[in-house]
Amino acid sequence: MLSITKKSRHAHPGAQHPTEGPGVVPQNTEPPVKAVELRNVSVTYGTTVALEGLSLHVERGETVALLGPSGSGKSTALKAIAGFEQPSSGQILLDGSDVTGTSPAQRGIGVVVQSYALFPHMRIDSNVAYGLKARKLPKERVAARVKKMLEMVGMEEHAHKLPRQLSGGQQQRVAIARALAIKPQLLLLDEPLSALDASLRAEMLIELQALRAELPDIAMVYVTHDQSEALTLADRIAVMRNARLEEIGTADELYNRPRSAFTAKFLGGASLLPAVSTTVARGGGAVATVRVGQHRMRAVAPFVLAPGDRAKLAVRPHAWQLETGADNAVVSIENSLPGRVESVQWRGAGHRVQVDLIGIAERVTVDLPALSAVPTPGALVVLSVDAQHAVLVPAGDTP
Ligand SMILES: Nc1ncnc2c1ncn2[C@@H]1O[C@H](COP(=O)(O)OP(=O)(O)O)[C@@H](O)[C@H]1O
Ligand SMILES: [Mg+2]
Known part of the structure; x- marks a missing residue:
């Protein structure tokens, strides 16, 4: 049997008792903080039901992968969380507040999509600075944050280049730096590696894993059709099928004890x-x-x-x-x-x-x-x- 290396769970601020310390038995009575929660969310495009009654939550510090074949509603779920699509019914909560109906800008979520989506005429540093400038932060703070983000993804030497002067993998790193620059509490990634070739994909997967460890408090939703990406990165995997959630559980549970044939x-x-x-x-x-x-x-x-x-x-x-x-x-x-x-x-x-x-x-x-x-x-x-x-x-x- 192929064994799955069990990933250590991230430190979990919401799950710790505030008075925990030497000699104090942790009580673990506080419920985990739900960074995002979908309650019975449906999305329709005309007569197409792209998402039907999706309920799930992601805890602070947790990565949930939405895994499923093409057309199963993964991107639609992500767009609903980001605010790019509005549900036809159901609610979306961020950190416990109902944000259904609000705009993407009001939600302050970091989003990384498949096709990099960098501004082609802007330098790399300006791309990363974009969200910070939109928030009218002082120049020096923007510059410091951009530098830090580019360092984190190993792209500081490329700050003055244009996107077309970078490889696909490098552009995707910049896209991740840009999404993280605004210090989002929630990062949404939609097939971020699918435009890369196989060897680069494997390399970026390791980098994403390292990045995950550096950001213990951020909640992540990671959309993919690739089981190895889901198994590598996710604390829990939500299997999507025909606009519905088929099953959700840890990688170990779903891999070794699947509850459905699908x-x-x-x-x-x-x-x-x-x-x-x-x-x-x-x-x-x-x-x-x-x-x-x-x-x-x-x-x-x-x-x-x-x-x-x-x-x-x-x-x-x-x-x-x-x-x-x-x-x-x-x-x-x-x-x-x-x-x-x-x-x-x-x-x-x-x-x-x-x-x-x-x-x-x-x-x-x-x-x-x-x-x-x-x-x-x-x-x-x-x-x-x-x-x-x-x-x-x-x-x-x-x-
Ligand atoms: N903008 C749109 N207009 C009409 N139908 C759409 C639109 N976006 C997605 N769909 C349909 O909704 C369903 C789910 O799509 P999507 O969420 O993109 O799936 P996935 O990301 O899992 O491949 C598919 O049947 C797709 O054709
Ligand atoms: Mg998709």
Whole structure:
């Protein structure tokens, strides 16, 4: 199983007891400060419902990723928070105050979008100074703040250049510096890395992670369709699907215990196999027994199942063990299914194998780590999975 390194949670001013100190037991009685809260927010464009009844909050110091396929309503949610679009119903609160209906300028939010959006005719330092000048700050304070912001993103040497003299990654750093210059309590980022090539994207992701650590009090909403960005940066991930929130939770919860087939597939790339419960499953994460085709399989059941109830068995590509040349071995290997290798793809860090299950019209994706034995197309194999790494999700929800 691919393990997720658990990110340490940021220090959380609202969650600390004010009298906390040596010898004082923290009480943790104060509710966390909600930097932003959406209450049942819907946005429509003509007859298109772009966002339907979205409710979520982001605590101060927290990063929430909105993750979902194109057209699922992520950018619309961000625009509603920023004030660029007004909800057709619902409320938006910043730090507990209702800001629904106010203009973007009144909200004082930092926004970074996909396409840098720097003013092309303005020097880099003027771009970063823009929001500060609009707030009529004294010249010296503007200059000091611009210098500090450019230093923070490593762009101080480029202050006098124009945007077109910079690479895409450099322009995006300037866009982040500009958004942060006004000291926003909330930073919204809409696919900020998607215009960059793969290696630069990886580099910028590390920089964003470092930047995040430098800004412990800022709340962030990070829109992306890329699961690795969400897993790297977010404290919690909100999975979006068809204008609705599908599921929200920590990366760990969603990755290891998805509650829907959509999340299992979108976030973990899981294969989903039709399963029928053979016993009473009491739910709550206890291991249940199901039938997949003619085979008995054990899997984690987060919800209650009666005998005969249908579900989907979700298994991520890394969770499968693959044994070759073991034609009838399926009877002797715990929790296993027989199959035939359809294709093998080398992916640098290991091999991806597609296996057609025998007796079940399903194809399963298996990721083999580097240095493991690689089967050839056509070979008979046995796939097995630890019951803890096989999760049942509701059947009615096929992606
Ligand atoms: N300005 C607009 N006018 C009409 N429809 C829009 C507009 N912006 C977005 N939409 C539609 O709303 C839905 C959600 O879009 P969006 O929030 O941009 O999705 P995402 O950011 O997840 O790709 C899509 O169906 C999109 O076509
Ligand atoms: Mg978008």
